[in-house]
Amino acid sequence: MKIISEKCEGCLSCVDVCPVRAISQKNGKIVINKNECIGCGCCASSCPNDAIEYE
Numbered sequence: 001m002k003i004i005s006e007k008c009e010g011c012l013s014c015v016d017v018c019p020v021r022a023i024s025q026k027n028g029k030i031v032i033n034k035n036e037c038i039g040c041g042c043c044a045s046s047c048p049n050d051a052i053e054y055e
């Protein structure tokens with residue numbers, strides 16, 4: 001998964017929804033820990049701005 005940072009408004013809904021807590025906010029930016037991500041897609045579904053895409 002990757003964050004399209006220009007589209008992200010920092011609502012943190014993806015951070016809350018991730019079942020394995022692979023998403024966090026660092027220095028105002030949303031980051032996905034790719035080693036922890038299981039590719040469930042919940043973050044992308046939860047994003048109101050379509051700022052998360054599969055890669």
Ligand code: SF4
Nearest residue numbers: 018037038040041043
């Ligand atoms: S795809 Fe699933 S596991 Fe990966 S960051 Fe998004 S919510 Fe978390």
Ligand code: SF4
Nearest residue numbers: 008009011012014047
């Ligand atoms: S859900 Fe979308 S807009 Fe909200 S913090 Fe995550 S990437 Fe940004």
